[in-house]
Amino acid sequence: MNHGTDAMHTMPEPADTLPADLSTLCEIHVNGSTVRAVEGERLIDALNRVVGEPRVPQVCYHPRLGPIQTCDTCMVETNGKLARACGASVVAGMTVVTESARAQNAQKEAFDRILRNHMLYCTVCDNNNGNCTVHNTTALLDVEHQKYPYKPKPYEQDLSNPFYRYDPDQCILCGRCVEACQNVQVNETLSIRWEDEHPRVLWDGGTEIGGSSCVSCGHCVTVCPCNALMEKSMIGHAGYFTALPKSALDGMIDVVKAVEPEIGYGPILQVSETEAAMREERVKRTKTVCTYCGVGCSFDVWTGGKGGDRHILKVEPGEGAANNISTCVKGKFGWDYVNSEDRLRKPLIRERSAEGDRFREASWDEALTLMAQRLTQIKAEHGPDAIGLISSSKCTNEESYLMQKLARAVVGTNNIDNCSRYCQSPATQGLFRTVGYGGDSGSISDIAQSGLVMIVGSNTAEAHPVLATRVKRAHKLHGQKLIVADLREHEMARRADIFFRPSPGTDIVWLSALSRWMFDNGHAKTEFLSQWVNGVEEYRKSLEPFTMEYAAKICKVPLETLEKIAHEVAATESMCILWAMGVTQHCGGSDTSTAISNLLLVTGNYMRPGTGAYPLRGHNNVQGASDFGSMPAYFPGYDKIADDEARERYEQGWGVKIPTAKGLDNHEMVDAIYEGRLKAMYLIGEDMLNADANANYVGGGFERLEFFVVQDIFFSETCRYADIVLPASPSLEKEGTFTSTERRFQRLYEVMEPLGESRPDWRIIQEVANRLGAKWNYSHPADVMHESAGLAPMFAGVTYDRLAGYKTLQWPVAVDGTDSPLLYTKEFHMQDGRAKLYPMEWIAPCETEGDEYDLHLNNGRLLEHFHEGNMTYRVPGIHAETPECFVEVSPELAKEQSLVTGQWVDLGSRYGQLRMQVLVTDRVSGKQLYLPLNSKEHPVNLLTGSYTDRATHTPAYKETPVKMTVLPLKGKSPLPRLNFRNGTPTPQRGVEVERKWKRSDYTMPGEGAGSGLVQIQTK
């Protein structure tokens, strides 16, 4: 399905329904009619609802950005005075006239001024797709001739960003891009210096885009109402004539300019509209969900044009529940990998020979026959538990469901896991212990409206970029407090009201000390606790050692800082705590996650909007992979394998007996290989060698396997150990659903057909199952969801119809389709409906620095790369910005060791060795190092060890002492000049249109001075 996006889009979308809050409903009079509106809402929104065609023109207004007030095209009369409709608010009884000569003259004058900045060459413009605001406004206002001649600006086009260009000559100075960059993305790169003789959009106050602080999130490009900012992938591809050589294009533009004075714009626009309509034939717009992180951004992918069906013209966000206009660089521009030369296109079979093994291409039939034979044989010889399956957090819910069904119902083992074992399981455990559901307790909108956001061990701006924008915006514009605990001074830390660096592995101590302080100082929410929480006394007793003084000593954080935090937490009306791998990837990851939830309970920060626990899920579908039962002890919806009722339900549904014992998790599978208990593995969509800790140990395990099947889209490092490699399809080539960090189900539709002979994972899994004797007959992922919804109460009401297009559901979903944006509104998900405070104990990290391994190695993501970089290194623009991996070293350590950026060093741990270049930066401090995850050549997991979280076996990746040997070899900085980290942002509060109004050459459109124009600045 091409999710109904064929119709031409116009932007901004009209607000066609009344706002949800109708408490202040009132009447106003518009063009002589009495209509309903909501007191205080933007007048333009009300007019867009009640005024039919022609609509009130509005060039700079975008509902997601709010009033910018730069274009003046939305002039209307309110109570007899001219005013900008976007800047005015509805007042009960007001009279509004949109069609008077006075209003329309003002609108036309404003738009004439805009056309001075923009050449109308629509037929040969790649933005002529029916959604160009400048084109559509020209038509709306029936512009026949230009009152003011077009005047180019004295600046060149800027093509220095790998993904988009800026053309000052087409820029109408509406400021939408500035508003989006300053106040939605809050990267604060863009501005317009209104005082300049020829204003234009500026990057970092006036540098080239490449090398500025621009993070290529694409917000500005998405909201630009014309072609001034445009995706490079559109240029020369979208239109029928736009690929012509520049000289030919210029010639065509000259012809248009020559005839315009005589025939007017009417016929010219008609030609371009015909060309735009023709484009619809070869441009497909398909809704998908981002395949990178767990935020769950969704958007339309435009494919086609001159480049054919597999050419991605652009990614256009707008309606996604989590992101609306927002994306990060990966979601907006990170898709080239789907067409990479390296994609696996055919199954591969290992051929062994004395000269060395090699892989040869095979037919699907041969590969699957061999796979079925070998698995059947191993099962017959060693039993079903000699086989392990690993599902993928990149795959869909339906695929995860099928993998666990394959394990349990066909192979006959509970040996099934997914990579949430590497990051999220401890967070889930902490929530299971205290509140019951293993998911975010609210939505991203709750985080945005919270009074205080606390971020622990999460580099949110780089790992969950769009979610971070909501915090940055609330903090910048709405007074939200931000407290950050982290080893590194990353962007959120720099923005925070309080940033502190607890010693590695000690977060549980200060979190528990805060809880104790709340009790001791009368700030514990005792009423909430007595109504909703069990175990208070036992918990309080366990807090005895956790004084603030103790925390200050263990965590090496000044006592005053901890006290300041405690006062902030006590004072706030609502608090959300966000955490990620900086918490979970420790030996005490589950305990620290529990401590977070405990603190939220003690302070009453559950059960209300703007509160709760937010373990930020890493992969796009790491939440769904676990939700749908790819776990050794749980069925879909977290029903326990050990629960007789649940097991019988599945046995009946599937018509098989299911083993009762918990299976092996990822970590245990590797140990079991060494112990000779596990002989075969089937692993999909996971570069386990690079993702699991202690890569040498994991690789040694793979070598010992009797039979190993890996299914992926690329020949990953893990594939090197496989006997069979099966070519799968990435998200753009299949249908299904993903579940984001906020428990949100979203559908993805097939954007393009599978490449070569690759197949969607669900089809491959079904084929494997059937060759092992099952009789599955799913014709579409919807069938799988239907079956799962019938078996797992948590998903009872999930249907593909309820998820059509941009519709979403947040689990749990009742049979009638009622979903749960906020968990725990009526009770906690515990047996008696009451939460539990879980007693705390601090155990020191498993591995700490000593004399030999004297440095602490931290690791994590970079904004532009994803995990091992299997996808993002195949995006040329990202590769150009960040081609190399590096280790971050603090200025202090650099000085001590006489190191400079670009120097080569050897890093050694007890488990392995790496050679890499240094980047000296004050993001890290003292003897702490930071190594990004994304490198095939320098995988951090050659250094990490085999210690794990005590409760879940999540590797303690963040507890890795290393030593560093400086080599006498220096190179260039591993960060090219192009990288955004070299830029210097220019924060300001949006477009600052007042500065435009102060220009001596600015007059109000309409009737000049004394016209009665009302200047309303709303921000």
Ligand code: SF4
């Ligand atoms: S960061 Fe760059 S891409 Fe994102 S809105 Fe700002 S200028 Fe545009």
Ligand code: SF4
């Ligand atoms: S580049 Fe920015 S200011 Fe210029 S037209 Fe586009 S959104 Fe408006």
Ligand code: SF4
């Ligand atoms: S924030 Fe995450 S989901 Fe959104 S576009 Fe970026 S990587 Fe994709």
Ligand code: FES
């Ligand atoms: S829409 Fe631009 S000033 Fe109102």
